[in-house]
Amino acid sequence: MLLEERDRFPVNKVTFYDNNAERQEIVAKACEIYFHENAPEVEFSYTTDPETAFTGTDFVLAHIRVGLYAMRELDEKIPLKYGCVGQETCGAGGIAYGMRSIGGVIEILDYMEKYSPNAWMLNYSNPAAIVAEACRVLRPNSRIINICDMPIDLMDKMSRMCGIKDRRELQYSYYGLNHFGWWSKIYDKEGNDLMPQIKEHMAKNGYLDGIEHEAGKEQHVEESWIHTFGKAKDVYAVDPETIPNTYLKYYLYPDYVVETSDPNYTRANEVMDGREKKVFGACRDIIAKGTAKDGGFEPDVHANYIVDLACALAENTLERFLLIVPNDGAVPNFDPTAMVEVPCIVGSNGFEKICQGPIPQFQKGLMEQQVSVEKLVVQAWVEGSYQKLWQALTLSKTIPSASVAKQILDELIEANKDFWPELK
Numbered sequence: 001m002l003l004e005e006r007d008r009f010p011v012n013k014v015t016f017y018d019n020n021a022e023r024q025e026i027v028a029k030a031c032e033i034y035f036h037e038n039a040p041e042v043e044f045s046y047t048t049d050p051e052t053a054f055t056g057t058d059f060v061l062a063h064i065r066v067g068l069y070a071m072r073e074l075d076e077k078i079p080l081k082y083g084c085v086g087q088e089t090c091g092a093g094g095i096a097y098g099m100r101s102i103g104g105v106i107e108i109l110d111y112m113e114k115y116s117p118n119a120w121m122l123n124y125s126n127p128a129a130i131v132a133e134a135c136r137v138l139r140p141n142s143r144i145i146n147i148c149d150m151p152i153d154l155m156d157k158m159s160r161m162c163g164i165k166d167r168r169e170l171q172y173s174y175y176g177l178n179h180f181g182w183w184s185k186i187y188d189k190e191g192n193d194l195m196p197q198i199k200e201h202m203a204k205n206g207y208l209d210g211i212e213h214e215a216g217k218e219q220h221v222e223e224s225w226i227h228t229f230g231k232a233k234d235v236y237a238v239d240p241e242t243i244p245n246t247y248l249k250y251y252l253y254p255d256y257v258v259e260t261s262d263p264n265y266t267r268a269n270e271v272m273d274g275r276e277k278k279v280f281g282a283c284r285d286i287i288a289k290g291t292a293k294d295g296g297f298e299p300d301v302h303a304n305y306i307v308d309l310a311c312a313l314a315e316n317t318l319e320r321f322l323l324i325v326p327n328d329g330a331v332p333n334f335d336p337t338a339m340v341e342v343p344c345i346v347g348s349n350g351f352e353k354i355c356q357g358p359i360p361q362f363q364k365g366l367m368e369q370q371v372s373v374e375k376l377v378v379q380a381w382v383e384g385s386y387q388k389l390w391q392a393l394t395l396s397k398t399i400p401s402a403s404v405a406k407q408i409l410d411e412l413i414e415a416n417k418d419f420w421p422e423l424k
């Protein structure tokens, strides 16, 4: 994607950084061949040395997964054993992942600030809500912008519902937390209201549009995702005034989610057996053949959005992006210190939030509960507090009681002992 977008975003140097040399070697070696064949003028390298990686850079595009898929699998399977939602970013699984991710993201943020203090970090690392709150608390002045591709993919779908080619033409209002938000207004570029059309579609089909399996799409195409897009119909029914993020299904229909989960084969297994094998297989193939011609790499929405955002910062385009930022009144009837997901105008001096006005009681109630979970996780990490993490789990809408929360917590502590700070 970076190479495809070179006309508007002229990269001259790309460096891969990973602290896992063995895993990096496969992807980076294949990309080296790809760069050599497709963009010999771009200086490409890869390293496990932070100083080399982070020196002389303008943008750090960060996607890390502390504990890899093996730990995602446990995040999903442990809560399910106790009859609770097992998901990588929602409920107990998201809390466990948050406790692993905070240290990892802060580590690379510190490298960036040490070696390239004027750079921006565009962060996709999950769970973004908890990571964003941790950065607000621990590194309040850092140049990190936390983002998510889910709303982007959903806006692609909305554009298709309305016969609009490019999602970037949509003008929208949106509020919430990451993986926990709602669209309240959607217009086309002439200012026509698109909500009636989108609502009609949502009431009938959720986000399903019949072209889920279209060639060229790589992300969000497997059966489990298609289920989620269909279930959005029931999520929408709870508040037909707004258009919901798909992730709300874990909070509004946790019983259904648990019933339809296979405790022995979760999304992590699907990904390890699917995407992981495919990506690493394609890379090994390129390395074996010594060429990336017909290598089958496809850019997806992740990359697309991140390039748009980097362009806005580099070239002061003042485009609208949905970012995870400190509330500070953007949602006036909600905690000013919360990290909320709202539209922002982005230019070379950073972002400016667009005030969303007061939100309805239903959303406010849900968000207050969820933001408290996220804040308690960060406090638990900072203070090494067992008590606060137990409270976080107890407060999660996906967990029925303090006793279940405690059982899950004790098992998560054991599973995460190589990653979490010690809790007292």
Ligand code: G6P
Pocket: 126, 148, 149, 150, 151, 220, 267, 271
């Ligand atoms: C969406 C979310 C991401 C998440 C991803 C997981 O795109 O916005 O935050 O990482 O789904 O997808 P996967 O295919 O790994 O289940």
Ligand code: MN
Pocket: 128, 147, 148, 149, 150, 179
């Ligand atoms: Mn996301």
